[in-house]
Amino acid sequence: MTVAxxxxxxxxxxxxxxxxxxxxxxxxxxxxxxxxxxxxxxxxAGASLTVHEGEISVLMGLSGSGKSTLLRAVNRLNVVSxxxxxVKDGDGTVDVVTCDEATLRxxxxxxxxxxxxxxxxxxxxxxxxxxxxxxxxxxxxxxxxKARVKKQLELVHLDQWAKKYAHxxxxxxxxxxxxxxxxxxxxxxxxMDEPFSALDPLIRTKLQDELLQLQAELKKTIIxxxxxxxxxxxxxxxxxIMEGGRIVQTGAPxxxxxxxxxxxxRDFIANVNPLSVLTAWNVMRDRRDLEHGKDGWVWLxxxxxxxxxxxxxxxxxxxxxxxxxxVWVSCADVEGQPEEAAQVxxxxxxxxxxxxxxxxxxxxxxxxxxxxDQSRFVxxxxxxxxxxxxxxx
Amino acid sequence: MxxxxxxxxxxxxxxxxxxxxxxxxxxxxxxxxxxxxxFSNSLNFLLDGIxxxxxxxxxxxxxxxIALLAYFLQRSKGLALAVFLGxxxxxxxxxWKQTVETLVLVVAxxxxxxAIGVPLGIWAAHKPKVYRFMLPVLDLMQTLPTFVYLIPVLxxxxxxxxxxxxxxxxxxxxxxVRLTHLGVTSVPKSxxxxxxxxxATKRQLLWKVExxxxxxxxMAGLTQxxxxxxxxxxxxxxxxxxxLGTEINRALGSRRIDLGLEAGLAIVVLAIVLxxxxxxxxxxxx
Numbered sequence: 001m002t003v004a005x006x007x008x009x010x011x012x013x014x015x016x017x018x019x020x021x022x023x024x025x026x027x028x029x030x031x032x033x034x035x036x037x038x039x040x041x042x043x044x045a046g047a048s049l050t051v052h053e054g055e056i057s058v059l060m061g062l063s064g065s066g067k068s069t070l071l072r073a074v075n076r077l078n079v080v081s082x083x084x085x086x087v088k089d090g091d092g093t094v095d096v097v098t099c100d101e102a103t104l105r106x107x108x109x110x111x112x113x114x115x116x117x118x119x120x121x122x123x124x125x126x127x128x129x130x131x132x133x134x135x136x137x138x139x140x141x142x143x144x145x146k147a148r149v150k151k152q153l154e155l156v157h158l159d160q161w162a163k164k165y166a167h168x169x170x171x172x173x174x175x176x177x178x179x180x181x182x183x184x185x186x187x188x189x190x191x192m193d194e195p196f197s198a199l200d201p202l203i204r205t206k207l208q209d210e211l212l213q214l215q216a217e218l219k220k221t222i223i224x225x226x227x228x229x230x231x232x233x234x235x236x237x238x239x240x241i242m243e244g245g246r247i248v249q250t251g252a253p254x255x256x257x258x259x260x261x262x263x264x265x266r267d268f269i270a271n272v273n274p275l276s277v278l279t280a281w282n283v284m285r286d287r288r289d290l291e292h293g294k295d296g297w298v299w300l301x302x303x304x305x306x307x308x309x310x311x312x313x314x315x316x317x318x319x320x321x322x323x324x325x326x327v328w329v330s331c332a333d334v335e336g337q338p339e340e341a342a343q344v345x346x347x348x349x350x351x352x353x354x355x356x357x358x359x360x361x362x363x364x365x366x367x368x369x370x371x372x373d374q375s376r377f378v379x380x381x382x383x384x385x386x387x388x389x390x391x392x393x
Numbered sequence: 394m395x396x397x398x399x400x401x402x403x404x405x406x407x408x409x410x411x412x413x414x415x416x417x418x419x420x421x422x423x424x425x426x427x428x429x430x431x432f433s434n435s436l437n438f439l440l441d442g443i444x445x446x447x448x449x450x451x452x453x454x455x456x457x458x459i460a461l462l463a464y465f466l467q468r469s470k471g472l473a474l475a476v477f478l479g480x481x482x483x484x485x486x487x488x489w490k491q492t493v494e495t496l497v498l499v500v501a502x503x504x505x506x507x508a509i510g511v512p513l514g515i516w517a518a519h520k521p522k523v524y525r526f527m528l529p530v531l532d533l534m535q536t537l538p539t540f541v542y543l544i545p546v547l548x549x550x551x552x553x554x555x556x557x558x559x560x561x562x563x564x565x566x567x568x569x570v571r572l573t574h575l576g577v578t579s580v581p582k583s584x585x586x587x588x589x590x591x592x593a594t595k596r597q598l599l600w601k602v603e604x605x606x607x608x609x610x611x612m613a614g615l616t617q618x619x620x621x622x623x624x625x626x627x628x629x630x631x632x633x634x635x636x637l638g639t640e641i642n643r644a645l646g647s648r649r650i651d652l653g654l655e656a657g658l659a660i661v662v663l664a665i666v667l668x669x670x671x672x673x674x675x676x677x678x679x
């Protein structure tokens with residue numbers, strides 16, 4: 001995977017005494033100590049993070065944790081005090097911290113686009129003029145610009161509103177204009193600074209869904225700042241949690257939920273519904289950890305109610321439940337199956353925990369098997385695995 | 394008397410502010426007299442030329458043209474009619490020549506103070522340090538009694554419309570600087586950052602983001618400049634600028650209530666006409 005943005009030991013300090021503050025950072029001082037001794041505000045310290053192409057990387061934290069500060073280093077809206085921010089530019093990379101003004105402008109016009117929490121639309125311009133802002137600044141001829149803007153407005157379903165002024169639109173629509181403006185430059189990297197925080201919950205959910213749909217098509221690299229963990233878990237392929245200007249944990253959403261690095265992260269996830277994050281893969285027991293019997297039989301659960309006979313290719317040859325032959329059925333069809341004791345459900349690694357639980361419910365708490373893409377048996381989920389994941393024990 | 398007060402009020406210890414100032418202006422008149430006079434002569438020539446040119450037109454035609462301009466600026470038939478009737482009233486009071494002289498002076502002063510004040514205001518808005526140095530100078534220009542700087546302007550530029558224009562500009566510039574500064578510094582940070590984030594150059598940021606956003610405030614500065622210029626008309630008349638101010642000074646000198654009332658009302662009418670005509674972008678299109 002190609003790296004799109006690479007933060008390397010980024011320190012950001014706001015204030016005059018840069019050298020003094022950096023020395024304090026090196027000695028491990030907290031933000032409060034630095035403020036007291038130098039009068040400077042620590043934005044972020046020692047932040048290293050790699051964002052790959054096509055990812056949605058979410059920076060999470062409470063307000064003041066440095067997440068926006070770090071994001072804004074990518075297009076140098078915040079000046080980095082020390083460290084490197086490498087941004088992919090064509091075939092090479094550019095260090096945004098040290099590049100000259102002309103390079104920075106080119107990056108901002110062509111490589112990195114941004115969506116703001118307060119939308120940042122120009123109120124005296126119409127919707128289409130706002131969407132065309134980046135192209136206009138880059139000096140694109142008007143005819144070409146109009147065509148590009150029209151396409152973008154159709155993408156976010158605002159083509160009817162092209163001639164309206166930005167302030168005539170609702171908040172959700174204004175942020176769609178913000179999105180269209182960012183997409184219009186066709187920059188591969190998108191910075192989103194709490195883009196949906198100012199919207200009411202229903203609109204927020206809708207725009208999240210739309211963003212995910214657009215992303216499935218456009219495959220941008222998105223760095224997304226949020227203080228809402230549900231939002232982060234929903235849209236993030238990676239989540240980075242920040243506290244007091246420092247990165248506390250980086251990982252896939254389910255890593256964060258299953259293995260929080262410290263109490264700060266644990267507090268964060270305390271109110272998250274694990275069902276919305278976890279998949280079958282996260283809770284299964286590997287086949288090697290299961291109890292093996294004779295002739296290729298494997299017990300799926302600790303209570304020994306259900307077993308599979310696995311052939312030499314790793315495929316299931318026979319199933320038995322409570323000593324009687326059983327059939328194995330995909331979880332995907334769980335809704336259509338009659339409730340009966342003679343079936344065992346199987347899931348894919350990506351199947352949601354919710355579906356797995358539904359399958360258990362339908363099969364009178366039988367364990368659920370896990371098959372890979374080639375239908376090979378990889379592991380099983382018993383009821384205790386589900387309970388311990390949900391209760392985080 | 395206590396020793397400190399005694400020491401300070403001893404006239405041999407007096408700080409020679411007055412003599413210094415006098416010496417400075419004497420130095421200017423002695424060495425650059427021709428420069429200042431040439432400047433004021435050409436300015437007088439220009440202003441008188443414009444006034445004479447406008448007076449060549451039949452008054453009713455000029456009034457109709459101004460009413461038409463009012464319509465094009467504000468797209469309001471009511472306003473055009475009011476402008477037309479107001480100016481006809483002035484004509485009826487036999488003050489048309491003086492009104493045209495005042496109008497030219499006021500428009501020239503307002504235009505010059507915008508032309509100088511807006512760039513200064515932008516500069517000050519971008520450089521807080523510059524503004525800190527500018528602020529006391531602006532305060533001085535606005536609070537120093539007008540009569541005090543009438544004297545040096547008179548000695549440097551002589552009598553006429555040109556010195557009248559110059560004192561008016563000195564009095565009015567601070568307003569356009571201040572309002573431009575206010576407008577540019579209060580551009581919302583979010584839209585400035587939006588411009589930067591999409592790769593605007595400094596110049597693009599100024600023309601495409603800052604100035605459009607500050608425009609209503611800058612236009613309020615224009616309206617204010619015109620109003621303040623009008624209020625200076627009477628003072629400017631003291632050093633030979635013509636127009637309605639001369640009439641008012643004459644009325645004062647000869648205690649003519651009737652003349653004073655007529656000229657005073659003409660200024661009020663002119664003020665209202667100019668104010669309504671120049672309200673561009675202030676609470677304008679929605």
